[in-house]
Amino acid sequence: MAVSYHDIVRAAGLLEGIVAKTPLVKSLTLSNICQAEVYLKLENQQYTASFKERGAYVKLASLTPQEREKGVIAVSAGNHAQGVAYNAKRLGIPATIVMPKNTPFTKVHHTRSHGAEVVLIGNVFAESLEAAGKIQQERGLTFVHPFDDPHIIAGQGTVGLEILNENADIDTIVVPIGGGGLASGISTAIKARRPDIEIIGVETKLYPSMLEGMTNQEFTGGGVTIAEGIAVKQPGGLTLEICKEKLDDVVLVEESSIERAIQMLIEIEKSVVEGAGAAPLAALLDHPERFKGKKVCLIISGGNIDTRLLAQVLMRGMARQGRLVRVRIEIPDVPGALATISTLIGEEEANIIEVYHQRHFYDVPAKQTDVDMVLEVRDTVHAEQVIARLINAGFGGRLLGNTSLD
DSSP, X not given: OOOOHHHHHHHHHHHTTTSOOOOEEEOHHHHHHHTSEEEEEEGGGSTTSBTHHXXXXXXXXXXXXXXXXXXXXXXXXXXXXXXXXXXXXXXXXOEEEEEOTTSOHHHHHHHHHTTOEEEEOOSSHHHHHHHHHHHHHHHTOEEOOSXXXXXXXXXXXXXXXXXXXXXXXXXXXXXXXXXXXXHHHHHXXXXXHOTTSEEEEEEXXXXXXXXXXXXXXXXXXXXXXXXXXXXXXXXXXXXXXXHHHHOSEEEEEOHHHHHHHHHHHHHHSOOOOOHHHHHHHHHHHHOHHHHTTOEXXXXXXXXXXXXXXXXXXXXXXXXXTTSEEEEEEEEESSTTHHHHHHHHHHHTTOEEEEEEEESSSSSOOTTEEEEEEEEEXXXXXXXXXXXXXXXXXXXXXXXXOOOOOO
């Protein structure tokens, strides 16, 4: 079953007053950095912090009374789970969500909070999918596919309609691709009205499944990625067909660039974004000449990122920028020495984050000790000033090289 522009218009009517018409904002700072006119379509501002609730609602609303009564089942460890659970509750439809056993507890909790029955089974997604198939047959449930479904695609395509209605002057749209539901829907909506607008898909280099499918290559995706929302080994049959026809290009991005994009969006735009949602900005960072001088809309598809992971990304970003440095200081092993160097560092307006005081395992004289510190500084020049101050005060000191984060 194909998806038409009119299907997306009908989906938009269904979603009127149901999902947020998310902001489309221009970022002056990102525009200057990327040398392009950059707009952000903030789907991370949906109630479930993801575009996924659009397609989920449209799919659930299409069910017959008998299908609604029996209920639905979905397999997901992320945004699709919450989108289905939330909208099933709104429509009074029983929902069962199958998740891998290693799904983070916060995601399990959020899904259960929407009233869904959560079944934790399988160590990997494929095992969870197999288990869901058995449950579906036993209970007579309707399966809600995360991307390869015409109703899902039509719902996601409403993002494209909103972009055209809010700013018809855009000439390029960059959309993250996992299974391809969002890219299929947006490209169908946009190309029907503005075939001149370029639609560029973006995937992480670890999971280039849509690019491989469009170029008739073997599927090679695998590995651990920060953009788990687009970590799909094989796109859907329907989505691949649409993307082959409608997309102008697919670009790949590095993991480190996705990290940088997450950090930039939170520091510059004050917007919390997950890895998949940050991938479009990563595309501009990795392929600057591809987008230079263009009016580019980035689809910020979601904001569900684990808080510990977010903290790690931000700290790694500071280290990458030279704002977080490691130093080794030689001090005499006498009372008060540590207090003295702490005072000197404070007078230089650096902040001590961590201290490792080691007497026994470094090759230093018995009456000396090495202290390793992690310092927050303004930049590498400031770090050198701190080291110089310590040396002038009679202490040995040097910067330790950071392990490469790029």
